[in-house]
Amino acid sequence: MSYPFLKGHGTENDFVVLPDPDGTVHGDLPAERVRALCDRRAGIGADGVLRAVRAGDGDGWFMDYRNSDGSVSEMCGNGIRVFARYLHDHQGESFPMRIGTRDGVKVLDRAGQELTADMGTPQVLGETKVSVDGRGWAALHVSMGNPHAVAFVDDLDDAGHLLEAPEHDPAVYPDGVNVEFVVRRGEHHVAMRVHERGAGETRSCGTGACAVAVATALADGAPRGTAYRVDVPGGTLHVTWTDDDRILMTGPAVLVAQGQTDL
Numbered sequence: 001m002s003y004p005f006l007k008g009h010g011t012e013n014d015f016v017v018l019p020d021p022d023g024t025v026h027g028d029l030p031a032e033r034v035r036a037l038c039d040r041r042a043g044i045g046a047d048g049v050l051r052a053v054r055a056g057d058g059d060g061w062f063m064d065y066r067n068s069d070g071s072v073s074e075m076c077g078n079g080i081r082v083f084a085r086y087l088h089d090h091q092g093e094s095f096p097m098r099i100g101t102r103d104g105v106k107v108l109d110r111a112g113q114e115l116t117a118d119m120g121t122p123q124v125l126g127e128t129k130v131s132v133d134g135r136g137w138a139a140l141h142v143s144m145g146n147p148h149a150v151a152f153v154d155d156l157d158d159a160g161h162l163l164e165a166p167e168h169d170p171a172v173y174p175d176g177v178n179v180e181f182v183v184r185r186g187e188h189h190v191a192m193r194v195h196e197r198g199a200g201e202t203r204s205c206g207t208g209a210c211a212v213a214v215a216t217a218l219a220d221g222a223p224r225g226t227a228y229r230v231d232v233p234g235g236t237l238h239v240t241w242t243d244d245d246r247i248l249m250t251g252p253a254v255l256v257a258q259g260q261t262d263l
């Protein structure tokens, strides 16, 4: 069976987009198909898959997000900007745009050449710990719809090669966790690395950058509305925690290829 795909990225967090408006092409999207598409040697290669399906009520679109290992996540911050770019460029949708996700409806709008996503209200859920190769750090548990642990480190290299998921408390994160390691670069400016649940170390994580901005703003005692620059290995995201308790994230969203595949 051959079916259409597109390839895109946001700060080099890369995705295969699968158009499936009526939900008839991919069924429940088997995990083996996701893994085959995301395989960087034998497939197209990506950190995740964004299946584009019309929302159940026929109004708008739903982003069915899958990690490269085939697992489901509630939300993907870089993915939703790429998804909005696809809907604008290939499905005739206009900005501002509402997109359904497992974490509810998100609103996307233009910001010059980039896109801004209203990521909703963060949940700060307390202190926890993470460790890599026997070295441990305090971390803040932040939910952006999906789970994050944010650890401030002295140097981003302290986290090592991140070939395995950092150890974490399974009682706190029964479904796994995305772990961000953060250093300060200047006033309202940080840099991070991430190990993503279901994908390994990636070049960026949008929800992770939001969690990092929340943790940093709390550590700084910064007033709401303070804009944070978050550098990731694949570029830069800008995150603001607004007066009305919402997280706005701005960054690039690029489509680089389209074609047919029978993977």
Ligand SMILES: N[C@@H](CCC[C@H](N)C(=O)O)C(=O)O
Pocket (backbone or CB within 6 Å): 013, 048, 067, 072, 073, 074, 075, 076, 077, 078, 079, 146, 147, 178, 196, 197, 198, 199, 204, 205, 206, 207, 208
């Ligand atoms: N890369 C994404 C997050 C994707 C989901 C994550 N790996 C999870 O399992 O929660 C982002 O940009 O937010």
